[in-house]
Amino acid sequence: MYKQASEICGPVVTVNADTTIENVLKDIDWSSISSVVVLDDNKHVIGIITEQDMIYAESIGIKKSDLKAWEICTKEIIKISPEETILGAMQLMVENKVHHVLVMTGDYLEGIISTFDVLKELMKEK
Secondary structure, three states: HHHHHHHEEEOOEEOOOEHHHHHHHOOOOOOOEEEEEOOOOOOOOOEEHHHHHHHHHOOOOOOOOOOOOOHOOEEOOOEEEEEEEHHHHHHHHHOOOOOOEEEOOOOOOOEEEEHHHHHHHHHHOO
């Protein structure tokens, strides 16, 4: 039996939409996470910044002190309800070619599931 998304999701690191990329790079330990969720002033999710987005930001040559989080975040949010199973999360990841799925109840962000989280759970079941 597969676990529910709420049982395997991890905590989410968030930044405000107007945070500069310079601060995102400086203030976040990218060695321990692979994404941050971008929130507006009302704490609603507007996007996600992944390592790939950070590489893109580096490649376009705009000053990191001028570039804001909302400008480079992926705005197409792939989300799953807490009651869905890990199998549902895996299916969404494959269908959408993403490595992160947000666990949300309506507009409330509960956590995040990464491909690493999925692999870790599958290894436990073996």
